[in-house]
Amino acid sequence: MLKATIDADILKESIDAISALVTECRLHTDENGLSTRAVDTANVAMVSLTLKKEAFSGFESTKGEIGLDIAKLKNIFGMMGKNDLISLELPEDGHKLKVSFEGYRYSITLLDPNTIRKDPNPPNIDLPGKVVLSGNDLYNSIKAAAVVSDKIALGIDPAQQLFFMAAEGDTDHIRREFGKSEVNFLNGIEARSLFSLDYLKDMGKVMGRADEVEVSLGIDHPAKFAFYIAGGHGYVEYLLAPRIEAD
Secondary structure, eight states: OEEEEEEHHHHHHHHHHHHTTOSEEEEEEETTEEEEEEEOTTSSEEEEEEEEGGGSSEEEEOSEEEEEEHHHHHHTGGGOOTTOEEEEEEOTTOSEEEEEETTEEEEEEOBOGGGSOOOOOOOOOOOOEEEEEOHHHHHHHHHHHHTTOSEEEEEEETTTTEEEEEEEOSSOEEEEEEEGGGSSEEOOOOEEEEEEHHHHHHHHHHHTTSSOEEEEEOBSSOEEEEEEEGGGTEEEEEEEOOBOOOO
16 A cells, blocks of 8 residues: 655656666555665666655555556656646555646556566675765766767776776767865775766766765776765665776
């Protein structure tokens, strides 16, 4: 059972965070809020999202699992106003999610959770390099790199105490460096890995709205991007596998 009311912007931001990587997910509900963890079809990137009950204007739920077709839900976003309050209702053992706002009443058929990939287990990896910077700065750098290449190196130079993002194409090159004074935190531990910009561009559209994003890095290891949404009542983590550089 689920009965909740939420601001349209918070719902859109939450769904956008998931849809950057997947088109369907298992949404877990309990008395404390909603959560999901899903991996893309190529097993390259993972998203984890937690939305606490405090993110909602009203929230009541029992423990359960919903098979959510994200594309169906996103299709109705165009009808929502910026400050609309959205009502979500799912009766006990129901198979249709009722979505209501501004006189509109939608009924969305849910997926069988058993037909959706099980939640992945987060890998146990050590990512010692950390930097916290503006989501807008991060996204702008991703967009700039995409002009010249389809891959980007993210790293930390401990000698110069800076975080860098560098992309190299056939003829062009771009590098953006962030010194300690330009970021909110930098621990200066050596790190460098190469990543696909196709994934980062989609993730960046969501991360660009965050006040700050914590980036965790290693050497030829995945990268973790973590940030808050919904006024601090929601939390998103992306984990992106590295691209292997050819010798």
